[in-house]
Amino acid sequence: MQDELMTIREMCDAFDVTPRTLRFYESRELIFPERRGQRRLYDRRDRARLTLILRGKRFGFSLEQIRQLLEFYEPGGDNLHQIVATLNIGRDRLGDMERQYAELGEAIQDLKAQIVEAEARIAAMTRDTHED
Amino acid sequence: MQDELMTIREMCDAFDVTPRTLRFYESRELIFPERRGQRRLYDRRDRARLTLILRGKRFGFSLEQIRQLLEFYEPGGDNLHQIVATLNIGRDRLGDMERQYAELGEAIQDLKAQIVEAEARIAAMTRDTHED
DNA sequence: CGTCTTCCTTACGTTCGCGTCAACTTGTGC
DNA sequence: GCACAAGTTGACGCGAACGTAAGGAAGACG
Secondary structure, eight states: OOOOOBOHHHHHHHHTOOHHHHHHHHHTTSOOOEEETTEEEBOHHHHHHHHHHHHHHHTTOOHHHHHHHHHHHSOOOOSHHHHHHHHHHHHHHHHHHHHHHHHHHHHHHHHHHHHHHHHHHHHHHHHHHHHO | OOOOOBOHHHHHHHHTOOHHHHHHHHHTTSOOOEEETTEEEBOHHHHHHHHHHHHHHHTTOOHHHHHHHHHHHSOOOOSHHHHHHHHHHHHHHHHHHHHHHHHHHHHHHHHHHHHHHHHHHHHHHHHHHHHO
């Protein structure tokens, strides 16, 4: 059961990133591809993690924040203290994301209002032009 | 009508940024405070722009993207072509933000599910411990 | 066997967003 | 008048997130 292993190039093509980026994420302990000799091989789990990494980046999270989130998505520690700790990290991140979600909603409303206004200005200008 | 002018220090205290940050934003043409002699003085408009800047940063936008957004929030050009151009920039950003909003919503749901799962694991562990 | 391609490591370079001095001007109180 | 606080302009520094070039290993192919 090879679990759909992919080479670094296949990963780059699939996710639109460079090899350098994948190696960099690995150096920061965000992904842990297998090694067949020297070569890296990425499985389903690595792809899932990379998806979350790129998503997190789009939200403006740092790689370190994302690393903590990933840690949360994978069981990790086996003792209660560890699990509670990562749970709290998850809750913190959730709080961040919910705040950001709410704020983004407002920003979208503001921007929409501005767009409507701009459209009105354009309508007025073209109307004036045609009535000239 | 002084329009509530504030010094750089008052701005820093109000927005929790450093003077360096405000001067840096100015160098990147994000804000344009008046000058009384050498000293900078910030009015209501500058504060509104700074609010949008800090908000944009929280969303992970670059200062350049934010600059374009700000350009959109202020009339700017007086000819039709200019206005249409900035309108399109605004629409692009709106699209970005709406995509991000939707994705963030999903991410929040995912994370919530993970948290519930982690809570269940903790409940099971403590129950086992107490039943020992 | 040599060559080609793909990957590897090492390491220095780059951009963004400021932090951190250093040295100078400018009101402000005493 | 003179110290002092607040502000100013360079200029260099720094961490994050990669880009990029140099040199080497390793399997595939004719």
